[in-house]
Amino acid sequence: MIRKPLRPLASILRARDAGENPDAIERENVRQRHEEMRDKGRVRAEGRLFIMAILFLGGFITVSARMAVVSVSEAVEPRANYSGNRIVAQRADIVDRRGRILATNLETYALYAQPPQMIDKERVARELAAIFPDLKEERLVKDFTGKRKFLWIKKKLSPEQKQAVHDIGDPGLQFGTREMRLYPNGKLAAHILGGASFGKEDVRAAEVIGVAGVEKYFDEVLRDPANGGKALTLSIDLTVQAAAERVLAGGMKLMNAKSAAAVLMDVNTGEIVSMISLPDFDPNDRPRPPTKGLPSDSPLFNRAVQGLYELGSVFKIFAATQAMELGLANPSTLVNTAGPLRWGKFKIRDFRDYGSEMTLTKVIVKSSNIGTARMAQLIGAERQQGFLRDLGFFEPIPVELVEAHGAKPLYPDNWSELSTMTISYGHGLSTSPLHLAAGYAAIANGGKRVIPTLLKRDTPQDGPRVISQENAEAARRMLRMVVTDGTASFGDVPGYAVGGKTGTADKPKENGGGYYDDKVIATFASIFPAYDPKYVLIVSLDEPVETSGPEPRRTAGWTAVPVAAEMITRIAPLLGLRPDVEPGRLTDITLTSN
Amino acid sequence: MRMILFMTTALAVIGLAVWAYQENYRTQNAISETERLQGEIGEARARLAVLRAEWAYLNRPERLRDLAQINYDSLQLLPLRPDQFGKIDQVAFPPRDTLIDLDDAVDVSSAGDRP
Numbered sequence: 001m002i003r004k005p006l007r008p009l010a011s012i013l014r015a016r017d018a019g020e021n022p023d024a025i026e027r028e029n030v031r032q033r034h035e036e037m038r039d040k041g042r043v044r045a046e047g048r049l050f051i052m053a054i055l056f057l058g059g060f061i062t063v064s065a066r067m068a069v070v071s072v073s074e075a076v077e078p079r080a081n082y083s084g085n086r087i088v089a090q091r092a093d094i095v096d097r098r099g100r101i102l103a104t105n106l107e108t109y110a111l112y113a114q115p116p117q118m119i120d121k122e123r124v125a126r127e128l129a130a131i132f133p134d135l136k137e138e139r140l141v142k143d144f145t146g147k148r149k150f151l152w153i154k155k156k157l158s159p160e161q162k163q164a165v166h167d168i169g170d171p172g173l174q175f176g177t178r179e180m181r182l183y184p185n186g187k188l189a190a191h192i193l194g195g196a197s198f199g200k201e202d203v204r205a206a207e208v209i210g211v212a213g214v215e216k217y218f219d220e221v222l223r224d225p226a227n228g229g230k231a232l233t234l235s236i237d238l239t240v241q242a243a244a245e246r247v248l249a250g251g252m253k254l255m256n257a258k259s260a261a262a263v264l265m266d267v268n269t270g271e272i273v274s275m276i277s278l279p280d281f282d283p284n285d286r287p288r289p290p291t292k293g294l295p296s297d298s299p300l301f302n303r304a305v306q307g308l309y310e311l312g313s314v315f316k317i318f319a320a321t322q323a324m325e326l327g328l329a330n331p332s333t334l335v336n337t338a339g340p341l342r343w344g345k346f347k348i349r350d351f352r353d354y355g356s357e358m359t360l361t362k363v364i365v366k367s368s369n370i371g372t373a374r375m376a377q378l379i380g381a382e383r384q385q386g387f388l389r390d391l392g393f394f395e396p397i398p399v400e401l402v403e404a405h406g407a408k409p410l411y412p413d414n415w416s417e418l419s420t421m422t423i424s425y426g427h428g429l430s431t432s433p434l435h436l437a438a439g440y441a442a443i444a445n446g447g448k449r450v451i452p453t454l455l456k457r458d459t460p461q462d463g464p465r466v467i468s469q470e471n472a473e474a475a476r477r478m479l480r481m482v483v484t485d486g487t488a489s490f491g492d493v494p495g496y497a498v499g500g501k502t503g504t505a506d507k508p509k510e511n512g513g514g515y516y517d518d519k520v521i522a523t524f525a526s527i528f529p530a531y532d533p534k535y536v537l538i539v540s541l542d543e544p545v546e547t548s549g550p551e552p553r554r555t556a557g558w559t560a561v562p563v564a565a566e567m568i569t570r571i572a573p574l575l576g577l578r579p580d581v582e583p584g585r586l587t588d589i590t591l592t593s594n
Numbered sequence: 595m596r597m598i599l600f601m602t603t604a605l606a607v608i609g610l611a612v613w614a615y616q617e618n619y620r621t622q623n624a625i626s627e628t629e630r631l632q633g634e635i636g637e638a639r640a641r642l643a644v645l646r647a648e649w650a651y652l653n654r655p656e657r658l659r660d661l662a663q664i665n666y667d668s669l670q671l672l673p674l675r676p677d678q679f680g681k682i683d684q685v686a687f688p689p690r691d692t693l694i695d696l697d698d699a700v701d702v703s704s705a706g707d708r709p
Contacts, residue, residue, distance in 0.1 A: 101650035107640060184650035242655030243673070495676045570673055579676040 006030060090179050091208050092222045093231040094193065094215075096238040097271075097456045103193055103215070103283075105208070106182045109162050109175040111154040112203065115144045118172030128153065131164045144172075155198060156180050176203045181215075183283045189241050191277045191302040192234070192401070192454065195286035211286065212300070214454060216402045233456045235271035240264065243570045244274045248539070251563030252278055255522075255544035260563075261303035261433050263452075263538045264571065267441040267527065268460035270450035272399070273535070273575070275434070277303040294510070305399065306407045308430040309540070312505030312556075314525040315426035316372045320364050321443060321467055321475045322387045323375045331361045331474050335371040343418050348373050351555075364478045365486035367502065369425045376424030381415045384423065390449065390466040391439045393431055400454045407432050426503055433523070433538045440525050443479075444533035447472040480530035491526060491561040493568045495579025499533075500526030500564070502556035507543070519543050522556035524564040534577060539564040 006029045012022045094103040118124055125140035132154065143151055156178065157165070165173060181196035194213020198206045209223075210216035218232055244262060252260040264274040281287055281299040290298040296307065323329040338356040341348040350368050363371030376384060388394065396408045410430040412419045422428040434452055441450045445460075447467035467475070479499035483491045487502045503523040506515035523540040527533040544559035545552045553559070572579070662671040 100653075101646060104647045104650065105643065106647050107644070182647055182651075184647060185654045186656060188655065239655065242659075246659070493676065569676060573674040573676050573679065578679060578681050 095231045096236045100238045105179045108180045109157045110178045124170045127168045190280045190283045195283040235456045241274040247567045255559045257541040257544040259542040261540045263437040265437045267444040270461045304433045310505045311523045312426040312503030313367045314501045314503035319424040324471045332359045337371040339370045341370045365481045372425045373421035376420045381420040399452045437538045440536045443475045444527040487557045488561045491565045497529040499530030504556045520554045522560040524560040
């Protein structure tokens with residue numbers, strides 16, 4: 001490029017001759033040069049902008065074209081993809097700790113009708129009523145001949161029913177595919193599983209949603225397609241649950257109890273191996289919640305988790321343990337048990353008069369209210385509350401059941417010294433049997449708090465320490481003594497060294513105003529084997545009466561304890577616990593060395 | 595020379611077209627085969643689920659208990675009791691007089707044999 005000089009000599013000379021300012025020429029030339037540069041720059045920038053615009057336009061066109069294609073075309077499953085993790089069922093199975101099915105899905109059909117397409121409405125109604133005895137013919141005729149264009153008739157059909165309906169042969173009757181939840185074991189573990197029902201319904205499919213128990217608690221997890229149908233493994237053992245349920249049902253009948261509950265828990269892992277509440281129900285055909293009467297009388301009520309009761313003397317061991325923990329007493333400390341113990345106008349009595357003094361062990365073994373109340377006075381309200389809170393008696397148990405979150409223990413707002421004394425022997429604090437199981441587990445496992453869980457786990461829970469190792473062991477020895485020479489003498493199962501504490505609590509009247517004289521809740525909280533506890537078992541009977549003697553007996557020692565003992569006899573072998581019997585006479589053993 | 599180049603190019607195009615045509619059909623076949631297999635897998639899974647449910651239903655503890663009761667005469671099944679099993683080291687060593695000296699490798703004993 002030839003640059004034009006800013007001061008061309010010819011023009012300068014000419015301007016000088018004419019007497020003009022030569023700088024004007026230079027300025028003019030500079031201006032022209034700048035204009036040229038500006039024009040060139042603009043052209044280049046415009047070109048760039050144009051290319052950018054084209055690129056963006058192309059991008060937008062591609063995106064919008066793809067969107068249009070996606071929205072217009074029909075959804076197709078990717079055909080050539082290999083997918084190992086296909087959605088097998090809508091809802092994952094639930095299995096027990098050994099992989100046996102507790103809940104699964106089954107394909108079935110729903111029956112619906114489209115009356116406008118029906119040919120002979122009266123005949124269809126008549127034949128349907130013959131197949132399904134619960135349907136009324138008049139009602140069906142009214143539905144078919146009315147204005148309705150669509151109605152559901154049955155939500156689940158068995159194959160036989162489906163064939164029978166098919167044989168009616170009317171085009172107005174249609175089947176819709178369904179997946180239904182099946183609980184093959186029937187009533188077994190009904191309260192844990194809860195139940196399921198249909199959510200949103202369509203002709204082709206319906207949502208299956210959990211309505212109670214673990215089914216509801218884990219609803220999201222069970223329905224999450226990302227899990228690929230991986231079964232939910234519970235800590236329940238099917239065999240143990242079945243055996244325990246049978247024993248408890250028999251015991252409940254024998255002891256004329258209104259209802260019963262039992263919890264069997266691993267003391268180290270906190271796994272609930274079996275949990276029973278009787279009367280129970282069939283989750284395949286879950287009854288409707290009661291509209292009248294107490295909800296706690298319904299079979300849907302889970303007594304082991306939701307039932308908050310004053311459980312009575314089973315709490316004494318906590319007072320004794322805390323007294324030892326605080327250094328206020330040791331197992332052989334003498335406690336004043338002279339009765340009755342007066343507090344204002346309130347009197348605390350014992351079942352029998354046990355004399356004026358007993359050791360702390362004896363207080364537990366004989367179940368002395370007075371002795372425990374005196375210990376509680378020494379401990380004081382604040383420390384007692386702290387200890388019970390550490391053991392989890394003030395909060396709902398965070399177990400994996402939807403019902404558990406409503407079961408917050410009931411305790412007095414104003415925790416007076418009298419409350420301290422009564423709560424020490426289990427009156428004035430209402431908790432569920434599951435709370436009690438967690439409390440006893442802490443004693444049984446050597447003093448660490450455990451949180452009950454329904455999910456299988458392999459490692460022990462390393463909870464915070466609430467009781468020292470030595471005091472937990474002393475408490476276990478006391479519990480063992482209760483069985484060997486105390487109130488729970490029927491509870492001894494040879495080979496399993498059962499330890500435990502009985503509790504017989506008068507039932508409070510529903511409308512307030514004191515307690516019933518002839519209605520009790522009998523509880524036996526046990527640990528076995530007492531020298532190295534593996535399991536804690538709580539058995540609680542509501543209003544039991546043992547009538548084999550001349551007068552009716554209601555104490556836990558006569559009612560809950562024999563049931564618990566029979567239960568341990570049945571379930572301990574199933575749990576793989578070998579009885580530790582006295583070794584036989586070792587004859588003719590010669591020590592040799594070679 | 596040019597002619598040869600044209601010819602080879604044309605032949606190559608024809609060859610590639612034939613190959614692409616075959617590959618296309620093979621892919622289509624493979625896809626329909628996977629579809630068929632996936633359908634089969636799905637059906638097998640559904641069948642398996644039904645079988646599992648039936649297995650669980652037939653093995654429910656309640657039914658097994660009833661069956662054990664009905665067939666008590668032939669099976670004599672009772673619930674497992676704690677005294678029916680234990681640890682091997684709890685079993686007493688047999689008294690000396692029931693033991694027989696077996697020295698040689700070929701020694702056999704007929705003690706305890708019933709006619």
